[in-house]
Amino acid sequence: MSTYEYLLTHEIKPSQQRICLMEFLLKHRIHPTAEEVYSRLSPSMPTLSKTTVYNTLKLFVQKGAAQMLTIDERNACFDADITKHAHFLCKECGKVYDLHEVPSHWQQLPEDTLGHLIDEVQLYYRGTCRKCAEKQAKKKLKPTK
Amino acid sequence: MSTYEYLLTHEIKPSQQRICLMEFLLKHRIHPTAEEVYSRLSPSMPTLSKTTVYNTLKLFVQKGAAQMLTIDERNACFDADITKHAHFLCKECGKVYDLHEVPSHWQQLPEDTLGHLIDEVQLYYRGTCRKCAEKQAKKKLKPTK
DNA sequence: GTGCTTGCAAATCGTTTGCAATAGC
DNA sequence: GCTATTGCAAACGATTTGCAAGCAC
Numbered sequence: 001m002s003t004y005e006y007l008l009t010h011e012i013k014p015s016q017q018r019i020c021l022m023e024f025l026l027k028h029r030i031h032p033t034a035e036e037v038y039s040r041l042s043p044s045m046p047t048l049s050k051t052t053v054y055n056t057l058k059l060f061v062q063k064g065a066a067q068m069l070t071i072d073e074r075n076a077c078f079d080a081d082i083t084k085h086a087h088f089l090c091k092e093c094g095k096v097y098d099l100h101e102v103p104s105h106w107q108q109l110p111e112d113t114l115g116h117l118i119d120e121v122q123l124y125y126r127g128t129c130r131k132c133a134e135k136q137a138k139k140k141l142k143p144t145k
Numbered sequence: 146m147s148t149y150e151y152l153l154t155h156e157i158k159p160s161q162q163r164i165c166l167m168e169f170l171l172k173h174r175i176h177p178t179a180e181e182v183y184s185r186l187s188p189s190m191p192t193l194s195k196t197t198v199y200n201t202l203k204l205f206v207q208k209g210a211a212q213m214l215t216i217d218e219r220n221a222c223f224d225a226d227i228t229k230h231a232h233f234l235c236k237e238c239g240k241v242y243d244l245h246e247v248p249s250h251w252q253q254l255p256e257d258t259l260g261h262l263i264d265e266v267q268l269y270y271r272g273t274c275r276k277c278a279e280k281q282a283k284k285k286l287k288p289t290k
Numbered sequence: 291g292t293g294c295t296t297g298c299a300a301a302t303c304g305t306t307t308g309c310a311a312t313a314g315c
Numbered sequence: 316g317c318t319a320t321t322g323c324a325a326a327c328g329a330t331t332t333g334c335a336a337g338c339a340c
Contacts, residue, residue: 015295015338035329049297054330070215070269074305075329088261097261106251106268115275116233116242122269123251124215130260160313160320180304194322199305201320219330220304295338302331312321 010065020045021056025066025080031087031096033075071096071124084121090129092136097129155210165190166201170211170225176232176241178220216241216269229266235274237281244270 003023007014024041025032032040038053057078060066066080071089077096079087084107086099106123128136148168152159169186170177177185183198202223205211211225216234222241224232229252231244251268273281 013294017296033329047297051298051331052296055296068218070218073213073215073221076218086255088258088263090261097259099255099259099261101257101259102255103250105248109270110231110244110247112246113233113270114242114244114246115278116235116244116270116272117274117278118233118270118272120271122267122271124267124269125254125258125261125263126265126267127261127263129262133260133262158319162321178304192322196306196323197321292340293338294340296336298333298335300332300334302329304329305327307326308324310321310323312319314319315317 007065010060010063012059012063012065017045017048017052018056018059020048021053022060022065022080025060025078029079029081029098031069031077031079033072033077035075037078069096069122069124071122071126086123086125088125088127088129090132091126092128092132095129099125152210155205155208157204157208157210162190162193162197163201163204165193166198167205167210167225170205170223174224174226174243176214176222176224178217178222180220182223214241214267214269216267216271231268231270233270233272233274235277236271237273237277240274242274 003019003026004014007018007022012018020041021037024037034050034053034057037057038048038050042048057066060078061068064082066078067082069077069079069087071077071087072094081098086102088097088099102123107121109118109121148164148171149159152163152167157163165186166182169182179195179198179202182202183193183195187193202211205223206213209227211223212227214222214224214232216222216232217239226243231247233242233244235242247268252266254263254266
């Protein structure tokens with residue numbers, strides 16, 4: 001299915017900008033922030049504005065074509081993978097990773113919700129990612145001081 | 146145990162402001178934002194500054210005496226209950242509720258973390274809280290228009 | 291041409307920073 | 316007196332808003 005058709009299945013009118021943004025999200029599963037999307041796309045789309053990036057990402061979320069992650073306190077990031085899956089934030093480098101290997105019990109909604117109506121679940125982990133942990137281990141072995 | 150002693154157990158030097166803030170957090174389990182803490186305390190502490198509120202809340206989190214929640218995209222909120230428990234955000238009224246009744250499997254760290262070192266877990270639900278759901282139901286029965 | 295989409299500039303809001311005043315040992 | 320804490324004002328950065336221009340059917 002083309003991105004054009006994919007947007008239609010989510011009731012999103014496919015404009016040039018929307019297609020490019022969705023294509024970017026689908027291709028680069030890096031959980032980009034609005035800022036990142038803008039800076040990566042603007043070289044090839046000189047007239048693209050940040051406002052459009054913000055508007056479009058918000059539209060995708062509203063229409064269920066993307067999810068917004070609030071795992072990073074500083075800025076929201078976006079994921080076109082709309083299946084429920086856990087996320088991991090590295091506090092060192094700020095990267096967000098998928099964690100599909102987490103057992104999926106958490107995805108089921110609890111029976112007792114105190115009467116609240118739940119329509120979204122997010123499981124967030126935070127810590128130090130593999131790469132940063134390795135970097136730190138090396139530093140300890142041969143310190144630069 | 147007094148708040149003074151409680152702060153000491155977390156290696157936090159108990160100043161006037163720190164005691165008041167921690168007392169507020171312990172007494173009012175409403176997951177306040179920094180702004181809320183400030184506006185609720187400043188009437189009785191006229192010289193209190195927002196900077197101090199931000200500094201102090203950050204200190205509490207660093208020392209493990211409070212946790213920061215990023216469930217609300219707009220602003221961080223704080224919880225002096227440092228036990229692992231799920232949270233629910235009402236998208237209508239913005240309130241954050243504890244959900245202690247959620248089965249606790251999710252609190253256990255997954256075996257396969259792709260090599261990442263996890264030191265924090267958060268489970269967030271979002272939807273419509275009981276009060277807001279009731280309000281909406283009433284509106285439907287006797288619409289004002 | 292009508293209505294939605296885009297893009298610019300300015301505004302907003304939460305949070306941080308620089309630095310001087312203050313408090314507590 | 317020295318060090319850590321506090322508080323003000325300014326800076327900052329992410330996001331939103333108002334509005335004019337552009338596009339598509």
